[in-house]
Amino acid sequence: MSEQQSPVQPKPIADDEIDLLALVKTMWNGRRTIIISVISGAILGVAVALLSPKEYTASTVMVPQMGDSQSKMGGLGGLAALAGISLDINPGAELSPMIYPQITGSIPFQLEMMDTPLNFQDHSQPITLFEYYTKYSKSSVLGSIKKYTIGLPGVIIGAIKGKPEELRLPGDSTKQPILLTKDQYTVKKALDEIVSLEVNAKEGYLTLSTRMPEALVSAQLAKKAQDLLQQYITEFKIKKAEANLDFILGRYTETKAEFEKAQVSLAIVSDRNKNFTSGLSQIETDRIQTRYTIAFTVFQDLAKQLEQAKIQVKMDTPVFTIIEPVTVPAERSKPKKAMIVTIWIFLGGIIGVGFVFGKEFMKEVKKRWNETA
Template sequence: MTEEIKSNQTAEDEIDLIALAKTLWNNRKFIIITVAIFMILGVAVALLTPKEYTASTTVVPQISDGSTKMGGLSSLAAMAGFNLNDMTGGSEELSPMVYPQIVKSVPFQLELMNTPFSFPEQKKPISFYTYFVEIKKPGILELLKKYTIGLPGVISKVIRGNNNQSMYDEQSTIGYITLTKDQDEVRELLDEKISLDVNDKDGFLTLSVTTFDSKLAAQMANKALELLQNYITTFRIEKASAQLKFIEERYNDNKIEFKKAQAALAEFRDKNKNVTSALARTQEERLQSDYQLAFDVYSGLAQQLEQARIQVKEDTPVFSVLKPVTVPLEDDNSGATTLVIFIFLGAIGAVGWLLGKEFLDTVKERWNEFE
């Protein structure tokens, strides 16, 4: 009995597959037309989609280890009379996991968009902001997107008005940044074009820049890496730099006082070479004491100044470049891939439509049987 049930089930499955194949065969004309339409759409999209090139670089940030600070320099410093490990200014570690937030920060993007680059068909370097606001003309797909999906935003912009008065220069005085509409649009574009991936397992970073021109992508990748290094360096050496500046100011002030005390002692001795009175000796001892105190302070500050300079050098991060930036030769948007995707979507869509239609017809027939 069980074998008979299995046999019936197998026969029903075969009938279903045959029926499915027959349905697709009978509607082959519909499937071919649908695939052809999607193929034409795929060719149009492939031709209208602008080329994009991606330039990337891979670097390894060298993070300092407090237990092995300066290596042999610590021994040399100890021979000079001071200990680097006793310094009050330590380095502030910045986790590489925070680096992507630096790349997406407004100051970083503003600095990058205002950096001059060599653009195709431009005689002299211009900024990314100037090119996309004043020179670049939108493509067909960009216009379609702007006046279809982005139409509400266009209408809203017209109603509110376009305030392009730059407020970025006021950041240092008012404590925050106000962007113009154009600046914000270019910033959003950069946010899409630049990415920084952190491989926390192997400890390396991959910075990628995608633009419409291969050489421009390489230029921007190099500049973005340079800016990232500057931002990280500024954070890492902020404390040590502040201490170095403070010690330099004290050192310069005490250097003047030391020279004054030295000159006063020398002048007194020159004028009183043959004087042996107790008053003269007392005054000489006082000047000698002032000179010695000024010398001790000056000498101590000189040692601290050297310590601070070494600390700044130590805290400065080093990036080892594993993969330098190269000009990409092939664009990211492959026309063949786009065409294959559209053909696949057309075939899947046509088959899905036929199967769905047949399923609905079957449900309708079963529904009518109960009336």
């Protein structure tokens, strides 16, 4: 009698194992919810893409002057030495490019940026950046929605605190610390967002970029920021050399007048005493000659120092090599509508799937709760 084989029992699934078939079935059963969530995400994505304000980014790439001035100007220093001029080359005056972002974010820099005239399409005459943000700039629909949803707690807190008192500096404001008005502070915060300077220390170049609602305006603002940055760095580097040049130039002018005066006096005395050989006339001539010689020596020395100071100013003046000049952007940088819609569709799908599995999980929890009750 043959043995009767018992049917093979399926291997039970452990509690901690994931049943992929069950997951797929759960998603299929909740497909209506997932589809609605995806469609809702797509609609929200389209709305966000259409309501987001346009932005155009203009940028420029620069390479600042780096390295030791002595190695760069060695040939010029040798030629100057042949002429009796000693160049005081001070590499310690170098300003690190890592400090440049601090310059573009400084209050004096931004106050000058606020006065930049810009040509907006809606205005026949140029208006300044300060006027644009304080008189003409309007919050977008999306910005208003964010303000009264995500930013609602801040609005409520601000309403409770009330408006801060307007401070005023006593006496002569030129000798007081900088005090920004409320409007200036508002524009400053906007500049912190729309103007950026990135330093690539590895490659040794700078990328200055600006973002504005119009292409031409963005390019104009970037050009102003580039010129102003070069001006600030130049003023910093040549400040000491220019002060020295001004001092020497003043002394040179005074000494030149004294030398010319001594020169005229010597000529007059020489002509007057030409036919006289007395001791008194000779003493007078020698005295004027000595005065002339001293004046000439001092004048000649100051002339050398003046040339030295002029060369030093040129040596200290930084040079920026513009790799990529500022150009008017042809395409907007924001919003990237396709990316926004794709992200919102993905988020809608994630939320829909999460809701379906969350609902099943709560059913299972409720079922087990009832079984143990």
